Amino acid sequence: MRAETEGLVDEIKQAISLLRRHLDWDDAVKRLEELNAAAEDPSLWNDASRAQSLMQERQRLETQINTINGIEQELNDAVELIELGEMENDSSVVTEAEGLLAQLQKDLGKKQIAALLSGEADRNDAYLEVHAGAGGTESQDWASMLLRMYVRWAEQNGFKVSTLEYHDGEEAGIKSATIEVKGENAYGWLKTESGVHRLVRISPFDSNARRHTSFASIWVYPVIDDSITIEINEKDVRVDTYRSSGAGGQHVNTTDSAVRLTHIPSGIVVACQNERSQHKNRATAWDMLRARLYEAELKKREDAAQAEADSKTDIGWGHQIRSYVLQPYQLVKDLRTGVESTAPDDVLDGELTPFMEATLAQRAYGTETEVADVD
Numbered sequence: 264m265r266a267e268t269e270g271l272v273d274e275i276k277q278a279i280s281l282l283r284r285h286l287d288w289d290d291a292v293k294r295l296e297e298l299n300a301a302a303e304d305p306s307l308w309n310d311a312s313r314a315q316s317l318m319q320e321r322q323r324l325e326t327q328i329n330t331i332n333g334i335e336q337e338l339n340d341a342v343e344l345i346e347l348g349e350m351e352n353d354s355s356v357v358t359e360a361e362g363l364l365a366q367l368q369k370d371l372g373k374k375q376i377a378a379l380l381s382g383e384a385d386r387n388d389a390y391l392e393v394h395a396g397a398g399g400t401e402s403q404d405w406a407s408m409l410l411r412m413y414v415r416w417a418e419q420n421g422f423k424v425s426t427l428e429y430h431d432g433e434e435a436g437i438k439s440a441t442i443e444v445k446g447e448n449a450y451g452w453l454k455t456e457s458g459v460h461r462l463v464r465i466s467p468f469d470s471n472a473r474r475h476t477s478f479a480s481i482w483v484y485p486v487i488d489d490s491i492t493i494e495i496n497e498k499d500v501r502v503d504t505y506r507s508s509g510a511g512g513q514h515v516n517t518t519d520s521a522v523r524l525t526h527i528p529s530g531i532v533v534a535c536q537n538e539r540s541q542h543k544n545r546a547t548a549w550d551m552l553r554a555r556l557y558e559a560e561l562k563k564r565e566d567a568a569q570a571e572a573d574s575k576t577d578i579g580w581g582h583q584i585r586s587y588v589l590q591p592y593q594l595v596k597d598l599r600t601g602v603e604s605t606a607p608d609d610v611l612d613g614e615l616t617p618f619m620e621a622t623l624a625q626r627a628y629g630t631e632t633e634v635a636d637v638d
Contacts, residue, residue: 264345271364275338278371282331282378285627295324323383330378337367372620379623384561385451388486389444390427390551395437396459396478403432405462406479408611410440413456413481415613422446427547428521428534435468441534441551443486450485455622456615457483458584463637465590474590478583484558486550493553500552501525502545507536522548531555585618586637587611594637600625601634 264272298321301307307314341363348356380386391413395406417424428441444453459480466475487493503523521536522544533551535544587607588594595604600621604610610618 264349265361268345268361268364271368272338272342275334275364275368275371278375279331279335279338281627282327282334282375285379286327286331288331291324291328295321295328298324327378330374334367334371334374337363341367376620376623379627380448380451382451382561384485384487384557385448385454387450388446389450389453390441390484390486390554391444391453391456392439392441392482393437394439394480394482395432396480398475398477400432400434400436400468401466401475401477402479403434403436403438404468405436405460405477406439407432407436408462409460409479409481410437410442412611412613412615413444413453414442416615417444417446417449417613419613420446420452420616422449425537427537427551429536445486450483451623452616452619453483454485455619455626456481459582461583461586461636463586463588463590484555485561487554487557493556495526495549495553495556499527501527504541520544524548524552526552526556529556529559531559583636588637596634596637597621598634598636 298317301317302321307317341360344360344363345357348354348360393406393410393413395402414424423445425443425445426440427443428439430438430440432438459478462477462479463474464477465472469475501524503525504519505521505523506519507521520539520541521534522541523532523534525532531552533548533555535548535551538544538547584599585595585597587610588596589607593605593607595607595610595618597603597618600618602618602621604614604617606614
């Protein structure tokens with residue numbers, strides 16, 4: 264086998280090893296056997312909620328295990344074909360097998376991501392909140408740019424987007440907004456984006472054309488379905504109603520139809536104003552609150568929880584996960600993974616997938632990267 268081909272085989276084997284480690288392979292296989300046995304028990308469906316939860320867990324594990332097994336089988340088939348071709352001195356067979364290896368490497372990234380997007384809520388739809396940081400018009404304009412960026416990313420990747428809450432800035436941009444992103448693995452992809460985002464540019468609002476730094480935060484949490492029960496004591500929730508406001512059209516009406524819920528023990532606040540009916544807005548807001556509380560529980564079980572919690576408390580220096588520099592040079596740099604782009608216009612137009620993939624891999628494999636921020 265040529266040295267180049269051996270290197271390719273070793274690279275694919277390493278990827279398989281990392282995926283197995285991420286999954287805790289032996290425990291996962293044992294757990295899937297237990298779930299398969301439980302699925303054959305007729306009494307399982309006496310408790311429909313528990314049955315549905317077990318079947319969802321079973322599907323997640325099957326997806327991960329089958330993906331890893333599939334990669335390994337393709338690798339073994341190609342290696343065996345190379346060995347057969349070399350034994351029979353048939354260069355055409357060797358060339359064919361090397362082509363299969365090259366294709367497997369090319370497809371490996373997508374297959375790895377498929378295995379990584381198998382968390383408890385990764386398949387769910389997602390809520391995404393944007394909040395402007397301190398800095399008035401500058402930060403509010405930056406928040407509106409971020410909102411557009413995520414809407415563009417969602418639309419380019421086949422997701423559906425609806426606006427649930429929208430508050431205009433005083434002069435430009437937005438103070439805050441909440442959108443719902445619907446589609447397979449919406450939360451799995453977008454959860455990597457929670458945190459503070461920093462913009463450096465020559466301000467269009469500064470008559471002296473000085474360079475400004477602005478901050479805005481993103482917070483992502485999963486939409487939950489009826490199979491997940493979150494108990495909330497209504498006495499712990501303050502309900503406020505107010506008049507909807509926004510970019511015009513459907514966002515504006517003349518009654519106090521918008522609803523804001525504050526969960527006092529946790530400090531979590533959600534709001535909805537997209538419907539003209541206060542009743543509908545209230546129902547959606549309660550769904551959002553349950554989702555936020557569920558997401559909080561998920562984060563307690565994830566190593567990334569602390570960084571995301573920190574980013575929520577302070578929208579400013581020292582908490583940013585990504586910097587976007589538009590002047591005097593052009594660069595977008597992720598401060599968790601080191602992934603960069605010299606085309607910020609493309610990133611702000613929705614080209615976010617490389618950043619998301621790198622963060623998913625980092626979380627899965629537990630690799631830490633020392634990354635210096637840009638000036």
